[in-house]
Amino acid sequence: MSRVIITNHPLIQHKLTLLRDVNTGSKDFRAMAKEIAMLMAYEVTRDLPLEDFEIETPVSKMTAKVLSGKKLAIIPILRAGLGMVDGILELIPAARVGHVGLYRDPETLKPVEYYCKLPADVEERELIVVDPMLATGGSAIEAINSLKKRGASNIKLVNIVACPEGVEAVRTAHPDVDIFVASIDQKLNDHGYIVPGLGDAGDRLYGTK
Ligand code: PRP
Ligand code: URA
DSSP, X not given: OOOEEEOOOHHHHHHHHHHHOTTOOHHHHHHHHHHHHHHHHHHHTTTOOEEEEEEEOSSOEEEEEEEOOOOEEEEEEETTTHHXXXXXXXXXXXXXXXXXXXXXXXXXXXXXXXXXXXXXXXXXXXXXEEOSEESSSHHHHHHHHHHHHTTOOEEEEEEEEEOHXXXXXXXXXXXXXXXXXXEEOSEEOTTSOEESSOSOHHHHHHTOO
């Protein structure tokens, strides 16, 4: 079964409170989402492989460590996932970015795919799928299905706010995918919104409501 890792560093908890606050406008919402994603990336990349590297400090020679150049790609689920990309790219600037476009049908709450553009060598890469919200889990499950259909096998999912229903659904559908979340909130309401959550992440990021 996959692991569920709660990244609740005090800095993340503080910034998440600002993100949730209904009085936070789009400019600050974008800044907080970016900073939380960057802080979460620190935990997500904890197991990246290292290799020895010979250097000389001003004092002596030494064998130091550098990243062994594992191929990564960040995969935002459009549109709200875009709000997490730049924060992660600041830590891993060499990562490629692939996009999966999905929206939730407001009636059925089922995800509908409208776009998919991935790096050509997606099957060789570790993929970090990002979306601020994990609600029913439908969007994340469908995005991961799409990636696996195209040959990907090494996938992590990163959400800022999740709920128990979404976490369970993803773990059942994709038991090989570890899930990183800043918070697992109480529940889903009848409209498919996370309670207490933060509202509609896409609308708050881009000021479309
Ligand atoms: C939101 C959110 C997730 C999805 C989560 O996207 O960004 O992708 O809902 O819900 P689920 O777990 O029930 O699938 P939305 O469909 O509102 O599209 P948007 O990002 O374009 O606003
Ligand atoms: N999508 C959002 O943006 N927010 C929710 O609470 C649930 C789905």
